[in-house]
Amino acid sequence: MTVTLTAFERSPDGGMGLARDTRVRWALEEAGQAYEVRPVSFSAMKEPAHLAAQPFGQIPVYQEGDLVLFESGAIIFHIASHHSGLFPDDANARARAITWMFAALNTVEPPILELITVKFLEGDKPWNKDRLPLVFDRIRHRLTQLSARLGDADWLDGAFSAGDLLMVSVLLRTRPSGILNEFPSLAAYVARGEARPAYKRAFAAQLAFNTAQPAAS
Amino acid sequence: MTVTLTAFERSPDGGMGLARDTRVRWALEEAGQAYEVRPVSFSAMKEPAHLAAQPFGQIPVYQEGDLVLFESGAIIFHIASHHSGLFPDDANARARAITWMFAALNTVEPPILELITVKFLEGDKPWNKDRLPLVFDRIRHRLTQLSARLGDADWLDGAFSAGDLLMVSVLLRTRPSGILNEFPSLAAYVARGEARPAYKRAFAAQLAFNTAQPAAS
Numbered sequence: 306m307t308v309t310l311t312a313f314e315r316s317p318d319g320g321m322g323l324a325r326d327t328r329v330r331w332a333l334e335e336a337g338q339a340y341e342v343r344p345v346s347f348s349a350m351k352e353p354a355h356l357a358a359q360p361f362g363q364i365p366v367y368q369e370g371d372l373v374l375f376e377s378g379a380i381i382f383h384i385a386s387h388h389s390g391l392f393p394d395d396a397n398a399r400a401r402a403i404t405w406m407f408a409a410l411n412t413v414e415p416p417i418l419e420l421i422t423v424k425f426l427e428g429d430k431p432w433n434k435d436r437l438p439l440v441f442d443r444i445r446h447r448l449t450q451l452s453a454r455l456g457d458a459d460w461l462d463g464a465f466s467a468g469d470l471l472m473v474s475v476l477l478r479t480r481p482s483g484i485l486n487e488f489p490s491l492a493a494y495v496a497r498g499e500a501r502p503a504y505k506r507a508f509a510a511q512l513a514f515n516t517a518q519p520a521a522s
Numbered sequence: 523m524t525v526t527l528t529a530f531e532r533s534p535d536g537g538m539g540l541a542r543d544t545r546v547r548w549a550l551e552e553a554g555q556a557y558e559v560r561p562v563s564f565s566a567m568k569e570p571a572h573l574a575a576q577p578f579g580q581i582p583v584y585q586e587g588d589l590v591l592f593e594s595g596a597i598i599f600h601i602a603s604h605h606s607g608l609f610p611d612d613a614n615a616r617a618r619a620i621t622w623m624f625a626a627l628n629t630v631e632p633p634i635l636e637l638i639t640v641k642f643l644e645g646d647k648p649w650n651k652d653r654l655p656l657v658f659d660r661i662r663h664r665l666t667q668l669s670a671r672l673g674d675a676d677w678l679d680g681a682f683s684a685g686d687l688l689m690v691s692v693l694l695r696t697r698p699s700g701i702l703n704e705f706p707s708l709a710a711y712v713a714r715g716e717a718r719p720a721y722k723r724a725f726a727a728q729l730a731f732n733t734a735q736p737a738a739s
Contacts (some may be wrong), residue, residue, distance in 0.1 A: 430649070
């Protein structure tokens with residue numbers, strides 16, 4: 306059954322791999338699943354046809370036959386549940402991998418998303434400069450805790466899982482800020498993620514997609 | 523097998539049901555599962571014994587025999603997977619219910635969590651008063667989209683599911699702000715959640731826990 310994924314026609318990051326389709330591409334590559342990508346323009350994302358599949362007007366949308374899913378966390382859960390490579394076999398280990406998926410998205414990502422607020426939504430506000438250090442401190446607080454838990458392990462709980470895939474993806478969002486360099490073990494953890502062949506294929510695919518020249522008309 | 527849940531010794535909300543143990547209590551009540559609660563003080567939450575189970579120093583932690591989980595989303599997923607009442611039987615409908623779980627936690631809750639930042643973390647900052655309307659506007663943007671999707675349905679996708687449980691729980695966090703009153707269909711949706719007998723039992727249990735008098739010493 307063909308899998309189709311929507312992605313930004315042109316990602317706002319210009320192909321840095323920070324848009325949420327990259328996480329899903331990575332999961333599909335880890336699972337060895339082929340997929341097609343359907344670009345969506347910013348104007349089309351606000352149209353009823355897109356909102357019917359993605360009520361918050363975001364990407365990615367995942368389509369596989371009759372099944373239409375949104376939310377990258379849920380899509381990655383679906384892929385990990387139906388293919389090997391992203392969840393351990395042991396039931397308790399699998400529940401812990403799912404815990405790390407939620408930790409990445411509900412505990413570690415929210416303070417990191419504030420960087421988007423600072424940069425794009427409040428970039429012109431008079432308080433922005435004074436407020437940024439507080440935002441960084443809240444991110445540091447989470448990264449300190451995460452770093453303590455990771456210790457000198459390669460991955461968060463045994464073998465690489467969908468939990469690591471999401472945590473690395475979330476941490477990558479901090480890279481433009483440079484804050485990851487303050488946490489060498491987390492920087493190395495992210496580098497291990499980026500070194501995986503599946504990540505490299507996913508990154509290259511989104512980069513090619515975002516830098517492709519439109520056909521001459 | 524006995525299920526044990528950690529909760530704040532005294533919740534910062536004084537028993538309004540906004541702490542994350544309430545969501546898990548609700549899921550356990552929907553599933554008809556008994557549980558015990560172990561209180562954790564704010565100082566104990568920073569100790570190694572707690573951090574070994576919850577690396578971010580939060581509540582709740584869920585223990586069931588050898589299995590120790592954190593992140594309320596992951597705990598509720600675990601409960602919903604092992605008992606009836608929170609996930610539909612149909613595989614595609616179940617994948618969509620999981621989508622709503624992630625949407626509640628990764629798309630709707632992050633802008634709502636900014637209210638905590640405004641109230642507690644930046645309450646004394648000179649920009650706080652001017653910034654609050656922007657935070658409210660970002661919440662309104664999400665609630666407008668959610669309201670459009672819900673339409674005149676009772677629940678987000680067919681029967682009540684773990685997705686609704688989390689979405690109602692997330693929306694409840696906006697109640698002290700009054701913003702929910704601007705969205706009558708969402709206010710009614712939340713009221714339907716609160717009217718469920720399982721929610722009422724969970725709410726009453728956390729209220730009793732948070733208002734219990736300490737034993738005379």
